[in-house]
Amino acid sequence: MTDQPQQAYDASRYDRPSVTVDVVIFALKERELHVLLVKRRNWPFEGYWAIPGGFIKMDESLEESARRELEEETGVRDVYLEQLYTFGDPGRDPRTRVISVAYFALIRPETQTLRRSEESDDVRWFPVREVPSPLAFDHDRILRYAEDRLRSKLEYSTIAFQLLPEVFTLLELKHIYEQILGEELDKRNFYRKIREAGVLEDTGRMRGNRGRPARLYRFRRDRREGDFVFRWREARLHHEDAE
Amino acid sequence: MTDQPQQAYDASRYDRPSVTVDVVIFALKERELHVLLVKRRNWPFEGYWAIPGGFIKMDESLEESARRELEEETGVRDVYLEQLYTFGDPGRDPRTRVISVAYFALIRPETQTLRRSEESDDVRWFPVREVPSPLAFDHDRILRYAEDRLRSKLEYSTIAFQLLPEVFTLLELKHIYEQILGEELDKRNFYRKIREAGVLEDTGRMRGNRGRPARLYRFRRDRREGDFVFRWREARLHHEDAE
DNA sequence: TTGTATTAGTGTCAAGATAACAATAACAGA
């Protein structure tokens, strides 16, 4: 944010790169983790799938840019949004120097209003394991980075709840953990851990189609995010930072 | 990094912000954690202390920018460098829209060559607990963010070793943890934990002024960073993400 | 109504990790 304090400011002496915000949007669809991609219509990478994004406006913050982008693509406003990493290698966009601030967003299924263009074939939800490859630009890398972040935050935060609807069953919650960790978890150990963490509130309601009906829970938002550490040791994680 | 795929690219339609890279540089000085700041000579925030930084060049990557900045300020090349966060609120710099990609760097004491300007009073190392406040721009926030990151990475990485010289004693290592965590650790538990992690190599050498001489260790770089999890539970941490 | 298929929910124990705790060892210098 600062120039060299030693020298007076002269903006014209510096070329300015373009700055974009890209948002990796995750959501659960039919119990599977999906990511939203858009198909490019122009050079470069015409016809390739890309992470949705756009240029920032001069009067909005980075996060506001990301929220605008998100709303344009999904029509959703109240979401979990977190800055991921900034990608800025020269040459990552053949047109000009582009610095891209990547965010990732987690959407609850209930809030997903269908956009008109969502029915067209240039905006699609892909299961994270079936993303077309390669993506446009360096978006494969950005997506991988987002998945890594998601996985590692699962360990010590309540981030997983952001993917669930208002009320949910314990097995649905467990399923998310398994989806993202890519690993089966023991039911009893999982239940115990969650209960001890004290982040769930019993709604008293039940839900069931076949079999024994499941208890419905709600996430206790009054629990401050940083107040407890929800460590997951059963599933051994690999910490691997990109860049 | 991508424009709206729907529309053809026309750079002139978008104003471009300035992009800078700021580097929060940490080092140990006389057993205390210090951070390097520079005093601003021009408007805005003339006379205020700031985190060193500068505009990026069009042909260098963000990390290259950060390394250049770092070398210009400290003359040091081989350091630990990690991207921290990108700050881009409109108005954070009164001159123009500035997006700042913040990095943090950890420097070993031995590698610190003195710069000529380090003797002048416009570049100074401050103990992290005695940083002048407020800093220029939103640099207080950036610094706080860097400290939080450092603290939380202590838990599950070998980052602390990056602040130590080639060889060091166990008590020196413990002291770093205590510095950053802001908390006393039990000597025996600490030794055990470190030994079990298997990241240290005994040099066979000793060092001592008064009292029993201390064994000198070396960090085993062959241990891949992600291979083990060096969890610290004794010191309860607060996870608190900025932004 | 009874049985069967299906999904939800629960408890124990052994092994491992952690935190709390104090005494001894190796040196320098008086």
Place this chain on the structure above:
DNA sequence: TCTGTTATTGTTATCTTGACACTAATACAA
């Protein structure tokens, strides 16, 4: 050899984890 100073080591009680299998509640069909 005594004293001051710093470095090093081990045990135990408690908590946390991971492994493991049976019972409960419903729907539906026989």
